[in-house]
Amino acid sequence: MYNVKSKHAEEFIDHQEILDTLAYADANKTNAELIDSIIEKAKLRKGLSHRDASVLLACELHDRNEEIFALAKRIKEDFYGNRIVMFAPLYLSNYCVNGCTYCPYHMKNKHIARKKLTQEEIRNEVIALQDMGHKRLALETGEDPVNNPIEYVLESIKTIYSIKHKNGAIRRVNVNIAATTVENYRKLKEAGIGTYILFQETYHKESYEKLHPTGPKHDYCYHTEAMDRAMEGGIDDVGCGVLFGLELYRYEFAGLLMHAEHLEAVFGVGPHTISVPRLKRADDIDPDAFDNGIDDDTFAKIVACIRIAVPYTGMIISTRENQKCRERVLELGISQISGGSKTSVGGYADGTLEDDDVTEQFDVSDTRTLDQVVRWLMERGFIPSFCTACYREGRTGDRFMTLCKNQQILNCCHPNALMTLKEYLMDYASPETRAIGEALIEKELEKVTNPKVKEIARRNLAEIEKGSRDFRF
Ligand code: SF4
Numbered sequence: 001m002y003n004v005k006s007k008h009a010e011e012f013i014d015h016q017e018i019l020d021t022l023a024y025a026d027a028n029k030t031n032a033e034l035i036d037s038i039i040e041k042a043k044l045r046k047g048l049s050h051r052d053a054s055v056l057l058a059c060e061l062h063d064r065n066e067e068i069f070a071l072a073k074r075i076k077e078d079f080y081g082n083r084i085v086m087f088a089p090l091y092l093s094n095y096c097v098n099g100c101t102y103c104p105y106h107m108k109n110k111h112i113a114r115k116k117l118t119q120e121e122i123r124n125e126v127i128a129l130q131d132m133g134h135k136r137l138a139l140e141t142g143e144d145p146v147n148n149p150i151e152y153v154l155e156s157i158k159t160i161y162s163i164k165h166k167n168g169a170i171r172r173v174n175v176n177i178a179a180t181t182v183e184n185y186r187k188l189k190e191a192g193i194g195t196y197i198l199f200q201e202t203y204h205k206e207s208y209e210k211l212h213p214t215g216p217k218h219d220y221c222y223h224t225e226a227m228d229r230a231m232e233g234g235i236d237d238v239g240c241g242v243l244f245g246l247e248l249y250r251y252e253f254a255g256l257l258m259h260a261e262h263l264e265a266v267f268g269v270g271p272h273t274i275s276v277p278r279l280k281r282a283d284d285i286d287p288d289a290f291d292n293g294i295d296d297d298t299f300a301k302i303v304a305c306i307r308i309a310v311p312y313t314g315m316i317i318s319t320r321e322n323q324k325c326r327e328r329v330l331e332l333g334i335s336q337i338s339g340g341s342k343t344s345v346g347g348y349a350d351g352t353l354e355d356d357d358v359t360e361q362f363d364v365s366d367t368r369t370l371d372q373v374v375r376w377l378m379e380r381g382f383i384p385s386f387c388t389a390c391y392r393e394g395r396t397g398d399r400f401m402t403l404c405k406n407q408q409i410l411n412c413c414h415p416n417a418l419m420t421l422k423e424y425l426m427d428y429a430s431p432e433t434r435a436i437g438e439a440l441i442e443k444e445l446e447k448v449t450n451p452k453v454k455e456i457a458r459r460n461l462a463e464i465e466k467g468s469r470d471f472r473f
Pocket of ligand 1: 142
């Protein structure tokens with residue numbers, strides 16, 4: 001039944017293949033010889049199959065686990081350097097017709113305040129986000145064909161791109177909306193979105209159907225095949241993810257990698273990003289009611305093994321996780337984080353809204369401001385990057401992946417990260433953050449080995465200092 005190239009979800013995410021993979025991983029979790037050979041394969045930085053990666057995830061040999069963590073760290077450095085891309089979620093509407101049992105926006109929740117932003121309210125949100133320094137957003141809406149039709153999402157994207165407040169601009173809008181048709185994906189592509197993001201929640205079909213008892217999202221195959229339709233609609237950057245805590249994490253891990261293998265086999269390009277959210281407390285949702293929660297050590301191991309299995313795929317962590325947890329996984333593989341996030345509808349423009357708390361999709365664990373997050377990253381030697389150049393230069397899909405697989409992306413990304421950081425420091429940072437940032441830029445510039453790139457970067461940084469904006473390689 002397992003067929004990586006099949007168009008049918010139950011064939012490319014074949015349940016039996018996952019069970020066989022888990023049995024194989026379990027049988028080999030202390031097989032030093034096999035584990036060593038997989039680690040050697042991983043060192044080639046070409047990725048691993050779901051079977052091999054599952055053995056590493058299951059590995060119970062302490063010294064080999066240390067090697068796995070060390071390798072993940074090295075691969076992260078090789079492909080992404082020390083830059084971390086910044087973004088913020090923007091919730092447009094929490095109207096939803098689905099019955100997801102882990103999300104407070106589910107239709108039966110009658111006491112949560114329902115809200116849908118008008119274009120004027122979106123404008124206010126975007127100005128507030130621009131004034132923080134954000135350049136990259138992830139749009140979020142519930143699924144509701146009446147309240148949040150595709151036309152509303154398209155109009156909102158247009159509004160967002162049109163707002164230029166002071167030196168601010170949103171340069172990349174990623175979209176996280178419910179599974180839809182090829183035609184709608186084509187419209188999103190035409191609207192100039194960056195990545196289309198859709199979390200699978202769980203790859204386990206039986207659990208999926210129980211967790212989504214009502215609404216269009218109940219259809220496992222339609223949901224699981226959404227990325228295929230998105231790619232058919234011309235979107236070549238897609239972002240996958242599962243909600244850890246719903247099912248057994250090893251099952252999700254294998255499913256996630258099989259999904260990536262499927263997209264690569266059919267479209268020649270795997271997911272642009274993988275998100276690793278964990279189930280969190282929210283309004284009427286108690287995470288303890290779900291049996292499959294994972295601890296921080298397991299979470300770190302998952303991040304490390306994904307990093308090794310798909311080295312060229314970005315990895316995203318949100319403010320669902322606290323500072324300590326984010327700190328640990330940043331080194332192991334995370335390449336994008338959110339900062340200063342509000343997970344309520346209309347939460348940025350007016351944080352004092354009375355019903356602010358009750359429209360949140362989940363409780364934010366990392367409540368620091370963007371300035372604090374930026375400073376914290378720099379103090380740890382990371383470069384916070386507000387860069388969106390690849391997407392705007394057409395380096396998406398397989399063009400991006402080719403650069404990334406050849407480790408060439410560093411030649412573009414490193415100077416671009418420094419230039420966008422400089423913009424942030426000039427326009428939005430506190431004096432303390434700016435001082436740390438200026439010193440970091442100077443130090444990082446010395447690492448650029450190509451004299452021509454270095455010269456152009458220096459020139460551009462000087463222009464940014466004088467007030468020019470939006471340089472990119
Ligand atoms: S997860 Fe999405 S589809 Fe499900 S209830 Fe929440 S907003 Fe609706």
